[in-house]
Amino acid sequence: MEKNNDKITITYREALRQGIRDALQNDERVFLMGEDVGRYGGAFAVSKGLLQEFGADRIMDVPLSESGFVGAGIGAAMTGMKPIVEVMTINFGLLPMDQIINNAATLQHMSGGQLQIPIVIRMGCGIGRQLAAQHSHSWEPFYAHVPGLIVLSVGTHEDARGMLRTALQSPDPVVIFEYTSMLNLEKEIPENSAAVNITEAKVLRTGKDLSIITYGTGVYKCLEAAAELATVGIDAEVIDLRVLRPLDEKTFLASVAKTHRVLVVEDAWRSISISSEISARIMEKVFYDLDAPVQRLCGVEVPIPYPLHLEEASVPQKNDIINAVKKMIRHD
Amino acid sequence: MNEQEIKKTIFQLLKRIAPDTEPSELKADENIRETLAIDSFDTLQFIVALNEQLGIDIPEEDYGKINTLEALVSYISRKKK
Amino acid sequence: MIEFLMPSLGADMEAGTLIEWKKKPGDTVKRGDIIAEVETQKGLIEIEVFDEGIIGELLIPEGAKVPVGTALALINPSGIASEPEEEEKIPEKKPVALQPTEERILEPISLEKTEEIHTKASPFAKRIAFENQIDLSLIKGTGPEGAITKEDVEKTLAQRDITEKEKTQEVAVAPEKPGTVAESIRTAVAAAMSKSNREIPHYYLGKRIDMTNALTWLKEVNSKRTVKERLLPVVLLIKATAQSLTEFPDLNAIWDDGLQQKKDINIGFVVSLRSGGIIVPAIHQASLKNVDEIMEALNDIIPRARALKLRSSELSDSTVTITNIGDGGADTIFGVIYPPQVAIIGFGSISEQPFAQDGMLGIRSSIFVTLAGDHRATDGLTGSGFLVSLNKYLQNPESL
Numbered sequence: 001m002e003k004n005n006d007k008i009t010i011t012y013r014e015a016l017r018q019g020i021r022d023a024l025q026n027d028e029r030v031f032l033m034g035e036d037v038g039r040y041g042g043a044f045a046v047s048k049g050l051l052q053e054f055g056a057d058r059i060m061d062v063p064l065s066e067s068g069f070v071g072a073g074i075g076a077a078m079t080g081m082k083p084i085v086e087v088m089t090i091n092f093g094l095l096p097m098d099q100i101i102n103n104a105a106t107l108q109h110m111s112g113g114q115l116q117i118p119i120v121i122r123m124g125c126g127i128g129r130q131l132a133a134q135h136s137h138s139w140e141p142f143y144a145h146v147p148g149l150i151v152l153s154v155g156t157h158e159d160a161r162g163m164l165r166t167a168l169q170s171p172d173p174v175v176i177f178e179y180t181s182m183l184n185l186e187k188e189i190p191e192n193s194a195a196v197n198i199t200e201a202k203v204l205r206t207g208k209d210l211s212i213i214t215y216g217t218g219v220y221k222c223l224e225a226a227a228e229l230a231t232v233g234i235d236a237e238v239i240d241l242r243v244l245r246p247l248d249e250k251t252f253l254a255s256v257a258k259t260h261r262v263l264v265v266e267d268a269w270r271s272i273s274i275s276s277e278i279s280a281r282i283m284e285k286v287f288y289d290l291d292a293p294v295q296r297l298c299g300v301e302v303p304i305p306y307p308l309h310l311e312e313a314s315v316p317q318k319n320d321i322i323n324a325v326k327k328m329i330r331h332d
Numbered sequence: 333m334n335e336q337e338i339k340k341t342i343f344q345l346l347k348r349i350a351p352d353t354e355p356s357e358l359k360a361d362e363n364i365r366e367t368l369a370i371d372s373f374d375t376l377q378f379i380v381a382l383n384e385q386l387g388i389d390i391p392e393e394d395y396g397k398i399n400t401l402e403a404l405v406s407y408i409s410r411k412k413k
Numbered sequence: 414m415i416e417f418l419m420p421s422l423g424a425d426m427e428a429g430t431l432i433e434w435k436k437k438p439g440d441t442v443k444r445g446d447i448i449a450e451v452e453t454q455k456g457l458i459e460i461e462v463f464d465e466g467i468i469g470e471l472l473i474p475e476g477a478k479v480p481v482g483t484a485l486a487l488i489n490p491s492g493i494a495s496e497p498e499e500e501e502k503i504p505e506k507k508p509v510a511l512q513p514t515e516e517r518i519l520e521p522i523s524l525e526k527t528e529e530i531h532t533k534a535s536p537f538a539k540r541i542a543f544e545n546q547i548d549l550s551l552i553k554g555t556g557p558e559g560a561i562t563k564e565d566v567e568k569t570l571a572q573r574d575i576t577e578k579e580k581t582q583e584v585a586v587a588p589e590k591p592g593t594v595a596e597s598i599r600t601a602v603a604a605a606m607s608k609s610n611r612e613i614p615h616y617y618l619g620k621r622i623d624m625t626n627a628l629t630w631l632k633e634v635n636s637k638r639t640v641k642e643r644l645l646p647v648v649l650l651i652k653a654t655a656q657s658l659t660e661f662p663d664l665n666a667i668w669d670d671g672l673q674q675k676k677d678i679n680i681g682f683v684v685s686l687r688s689g690g691i692i693v694p695a696i697h698q699a700s701l702k703n704v705d706e707i708m709e710a711l712n713d714i715i716p717r718a719r720a721l722k723l724r725s726s727e728l729s730d731s732t733v734t735i736t737n738i739g740d741g742g743a744d745t746i747f748g749v750i751y752p753p754q755v756a757i758i759g760f761g762s763i764s765e766q767p768f769a770q771d772g773m774l775g776i777r778s779s780i781f782v783t784l785a786g787d788h789r790a791t792d793g794l795t796g797s798g799f800l801v802s803l804n805k806y807l808q809n810p811e812s813l
Contacts, residue, residue: 260537260563291537291563292556352687369687371739372645373715383640392635392643 008191013183015160016046020084022193023164024054027082030168033060033069034086034122043088044124044183070096070121074104074173077119082168089135089180090125097142104173105148116171120164126217127267127315128181133303136180138267138315140216141274143175144244150174151245152198155219157187159242162196170198177244179217198243201251207237209329210261213252213278215241218265218316225321234329244274252278253286260291263324267315270298297324333386338408342401345381349374360402388412415464416484422453422728423751425604429453430478431485440468442488447724449485454597455692455728456721466490480544534561542566547573594721598690609749613668614788617747620800622807623770624763624778630810647737648707650760650780651680652813653806654735655699661799663791664784665732667753672790681731681751682711684718693751694718695731704813738762745781755787756796758803 010018023030032047038061041048051059062069066087073085087093100121107115127136144151150172154160160178167174204219205226212222219240226236237255241247256262262282264275279294297316305311346355346368353368365375379390388411390398398404419429430452436442448462469487473479532549534542538561542549545566552569554561627649635643655678658665666674678700681693694714699707717723734757736748741762748757761781768777782803786796806813 260535288536288540291535292560350687366741371685372647373711373739376643376645377716380640389640392632 006191007188009186009188010157010161011183012157012160012179012185012187013044013046015157015189016154016164016178016183017048017050018193019161019164020047020050021053022161023082023084023168024050024058026165027168029080029082030084031058031060031076031081032084032086033062033073035062035064035088037061037086042086044180046178046183047086066092066095067099071099071103073119073121074099074107074117077104077117077173078107078115083119084164084168085119085121087121087123089131090123090137090139090177091133091135093123093139094142096121100143100149100173100175101146105146108172109148117173118168118171120167120174120176122164122176122178124180125177126179126181127299127304127311128179128217130306130308130311131180131304132306132311136304136311138216138269138299140177140244140266141268141272144274144277146245148172149245150198151243152176153215153242153244154178155214155216155240155242156204157185157189159196161189161193163198163242165193166195166198174198177216181217182220185220199248201239201241201243201248203237203251203255204240205236205238207235208259209235210263210325211237211239211252211255211259212263212265212321212325213239213241213255213275214265215244215274217267221316221318222265222321225318225325228318228322229325232326234325236325241274241278247277247281249281249285253282256282256286257289260289261328262290262294263297263321263328264294265297265316265321267299269301270296271301273298292328295324295328297321333409333412335405335409338386338405338412339401341385342382342404342408345378345385346370348381349378358401361400363399364401364404365399382408386412414469414487415466415490417448417462417464417486417488419451419479419481419483419485420460420725420729421481422455422458422725423601423605425601425608426453426455426481428478428480429458431473431475432457433475434471435459436462436468436486438468438470442466442468445726451725454601456594456598456723458723458725458728460725462488464488464490478546480546532561533559534566535563538563538566541570545570595686595688595690598686598692602690605751606749609752613750613752615750615785616788616793616796617783617785618793618796618800619745619781619783620804621766621768621779621781622804623768624780624807627807627810628763628778642705644704644708645711646763647739647760648704648711649807649810649813650737651682651696651699651707651735652702652704653803654733654758655680655702656806656813657799657802658733659700660802661795663795664756664786664799666755666790667732668755668787668790669753672755675732677730677732679730679732681734681754682714683734683736684715686719692718692721692723692728693731693734694723694727697726697730733758735760745783747783748785750785750787755790757785759783759785 020032036043037047038051038059070085073083076083104117104119107117126138129136140153143149150170152163152167152174154163154176163176167176205223214222222238226238229236237259239252239255264278266273266275268274275296275298279296282294297320300314302314304314343355350368350370355368358364358367383389386408388408398407431449432452433450435447435449442448442462443465444463446462447459449460451458451460466488469489471486473485533554534549535556541563547566547569549561552561552565555565556562628646631644631646631649658678662674663672665678666672677698679695679697680699681695683691683693685691696707696710714727733754734751736746736757737760738746739762743761745761746759748759750757763778763780765776766779767774768779782800784796784800
């Protein structure tokens with residue numbers, strides 16, 4: 001951690017840890033549970049040192065049973081606690097889906113509003129650490145499909161530190177996707193953590209020639225691509241969706257109305273994805289503002305491969321984004 | 333003023349109100365308003381025009397006596413005497 | 414400088430052709446003066462000015478067809494001297510010359526014509542081409558698969574702007590083709606009524622009203638009058654409607670994301686055209702007019718409406734509508750509200766009907782009155798109260 005005019009340089013991992021620490025310090029109802037979060041310090045070392053600081057009552061190791069401990073978290077939330085439940089990787093996130101969808105997302109409705117489930121479920125997600133199809137995927141769309149859930153995607157360091165605190169204030173269950181490939185990435189953010197909202201998408205770079213809409217690991221890739229495109233005279237706007245459910249369409253529709261061209265970038269598989277939904281809404285609501293068909297760059301529809309070159313080829317990279325944009329603007 | 337002259341005046345005035353019709357083709361016993369599709373406003377205009385052209389005053393209670401071409405012509409003839 | 418804009422003469426109007434300027438730069442104008450004649454779907458309309466001042470500049474040449482909202486002229490408000498640099502100011506929207514072959518107002522549907530010959534264009538390119546009345550079939554697309562893009566349209570626009578000035582001088586007024594007016598009125602009615610049925614949740618109320626008192630009074634009054642001064646029964650219906658509306662101001666209103674009551678009661682009176690279609694001129698401030706003045710107003714506007722020679726305010730100012738079947742016609746008429754108004758009152762034909770009163774059955778002249786209300790704006794209780802009030806006035810015709 002390095003100080004620089006009220007700014008600090010910090011890794012994504014450290015930003016996540018600060019967010020969890022803040023939450024534990026601010027509210028004694030908050031506790032963390034998950035596989036290896038305590039003594040081992042987290043499979044990805046995000047919760048390192050927290051057991052020593054907060055004790056075993058608040059940093060709980062659990063058996064390898066996602067369905068069991070996510071269900072326990074839901075029960076705790078139902079009875080007044082503010083649990084943070086960590087699911088190590090999104091591949092294991094399929095096991096507690098029954099709990100998340102049939103209980104967390106549904107109980108408020110089925111109890112006629114008597115029950116609220118203020119749980120926050122953090123999931124390690126994404127591609128890029130050669131963890132193969134066992135431990136890497138981009139399955140945000142599965143969860144973004146479910147009414148009753150708030151689904152967040154942590155694409156920046158500021159959100160890595162700030163989203164958890166706001167999420168814990170929500171009376172509804174929140175699923176937060178964190179990206180394991182970004183853990184060691186360093187970025188500069190303001191020293192003092194300010195609250196971030198969990199309702200709006202964010203325009204991270206303004207531009208007039210086209211809108212690049214993305215989330216998760218796409219955010220920094222698109223910003224880098226936009227910076228490079230600027231050197232050849234293409235002025236791209238970059239939007240981090242941040243909230244995958246409920247979508248903040250106001251922000252991206254306004255951008256499309258301004259630039260008239262759109263590229264949607266995501267790691268998730270192309271079919272029935274977040275980008276499908278974005279594209280459909282643009283067509284429904286601002287069709288007459290479009291100057292070109294909406295274009296998408298998505299994950300290749302295969303299980304994530306192990307070899308590095310194939311893994312890289314399975315999701316959009318900076319150069320893919322640059323090429324796609326050039327093609328859209330120059331028709332070449 | 334003979335019957336032919338009266339008819340001619342009537343046709344002229346009706347043509348002015350309903351230019352898309354052919355008043356001269358009216359049969360003697362046809363209801364003028366229904367045949368030419370003339371509404372109450374235009375009927376009043378027609379009666380005002382008759383008043384201006386021929387100087388006859390048709391009171392409201394007589395409106396029922398001038399429904400057909402035949403009736404109108406004989407009504408005017410009587411008034412003009 | 415005040416920009417004088419092409420007015421909207423109803424929800425269905427999109428553009429108008431400036432046929433003749435009635436004023437020239439330097440002329441002094443006051444509120445209500447006729448500044449120009451404009452050809453619309455509803456015929457040749459005299460356009461009135463709503464500001465006082467001196468005409469600065471005429472921005473649109475005669476013969477040009479421009480969308481609603483386009484600046485037509487600059488007016489120097491009275492008492493404010495014109496600053497020379499302001500004279501330079503040219504509004505962004507340029508006038509568009511109408512080709513004699515393009516007779517009809519461009520509807521979005523005309524874009525589909527370009528589809529027929531397979532002109533590919535982006536939705537946004539189509540939109541700006543339509544807004545600027547550019548024929549897409551004349552543009553070569555440079556986009557993907559040869560599609561016309563925003564850039565292509567903008568280039569064409571820029572080129573047109575350069576040659577605009579010389580071109581507009583040469584444009585002649587397109588001769589009116591027979592049949593066109595009837596067609597365009599049909600189109601206008603279709604557009605307004607479709608919008609109404611699509612957007613307005615109508616509720617309907619009806620009440621049979623005994624007209625015997627009203628007709629007796631009218632007969633007595635008319636018997637003392639010359640033919641020219643006689644009143645029609647509809648005058649009483651209009652006056653009674655206006656009086657009742659003063660008690661139910663929510664019905665004399667427009668709906669624009671909420672109810673907006675209107676101060677003046679300007680009754681739109683449906684006039685059928687012999688060639689088909691309807692036109693709805695306004696009787697301004699009907700509640701302040703007596704029955705003679707309303708009859709005068711009808712004598713003025715009905716012939717002009719039929720000749721399609723109305724003024725802009727008469728087409729755009731109505732706050733409520735009356736539709737009247739007239740005698741010998743249908744007993745009942747349920748109206749379709751003219752947007753953005755919130756009510757239409759329908760009068761069936763007056764006929765003799767059995768009428769029960771004080772336990773006795775008698776034959777009385779009666780009329781079936783209906784009200785169609787916009788349920789977003791008012792509820793049945795308001796409408797019902799209105800009809801009851803209308804009955805009260807019609808039972809006491811002398812009070813009108």
